[in-house]
Amino acid sequence: MQALSDDLTVERARKGDPAAFRSLVETHARDVFRLAFRMTRNEDDAEDVVQDTFIRAFQRISSFEGRAQFKTWLYRITANTALDLLRRRKRAEPRSAPLDEVTTGVSGGQENAVFGRQIRERVDSALEDLSELERAAFVLRHCEELSLGEISHTLDITVNATKQAIFRAVRKLRASLSTVPRSVT
């Protein structure tokens, strides 16, 4: 069966066609999950974000006017849903164990793997230290490859604020990585 175009499917979903909304979920769920996971860094949280995103989208689809692409609109809801969750988590839960505790006890024969893991953990830790906005802007630019204009629309901030958020994110990530040796001789 030939897939319906997004525009036509969105139009049918706006008019209350459940099959059309289902088709939109089936088409976009993996992209939404990927963005949600990259923003939350947690699989369960990402699943919650995916479900909440589509429920919010369902509740609001009648007001979607098609001025932006459906995927951009959906990303906007995903980013805001993930930001809500991250802000709640930040207040509710203590930070995870420091890196030094996590890496203690690794033997000398596994240095390359250890350094690779150290980099990953430094990156994860640095990502947690970013503000929600910095992380969202960085993920949307670095991983999802959205333009500054698209990110600005998605996060409802100016292009200049988007740039500044990305600059701060990159600066913090680089500062964090600067303490990790890059190779073993």
Add this chain to the structure above:
Amino acid sequence: MSHLGEEALILLHYGEGDGLEADRVHVESCLRCQAALDALERDLEDVGEMPTPERGSDYGAGVYERIEPRLTRGRSRWRPVWMSAAAAVILFGTFLAGRFSHDAGPSVSQEGLRERVLFVAIGDHLDRSQMLLLEVMNAEHGDDERSTARELLKESRLYRASGTGVIDVPTTEVLDELERLLLDVAHRASPDDVLRSRINDQDVLFKIRILQTAVRERERRNAITDF
């Protein structure tokens, strides 16, 4: 041309910025900027693509199956304003009936009915308030949202007046907090971003969800006692 700073290099790496072509030409002929760009790209490569767990091609179908009951419930509970207003009138009538028959002593069924109507109405009120706040969180709010906020505000005040002695302190606190936000939305007293920060900072949506769960549990218990 002077050397490029980190911000210009970041824009260059991502292919953004007004002076992109000139910066690219400069970097090609400048060893120092080339080295700085290489270092930046090495760091960003270390950050990587942030690998995500795999999801199969039927993932979307599974997501839809999981959310479908909530979509149906959301649609059926998203009642028109006149229905909520009718619920408020019934509630107020039940409240008055309770008051004027006080001399004879309120019967258990009367009190029970009053409590039941009240909590169904509060559950509906929370659903509608949650949807309104989600609208505010995700888009600029306009006349429709302000009008809905005014309706919800009126209802909330009525529920609280009718629920004296029945609504517990935590519920009252959430309704208080919600009323302040509804007032803000109704009169557009704060810019959207300030309002969103308040909703986030005070965890209002989270508190509403918790309260919804408690109210539904109460509805469920009431339904069980009917049998």
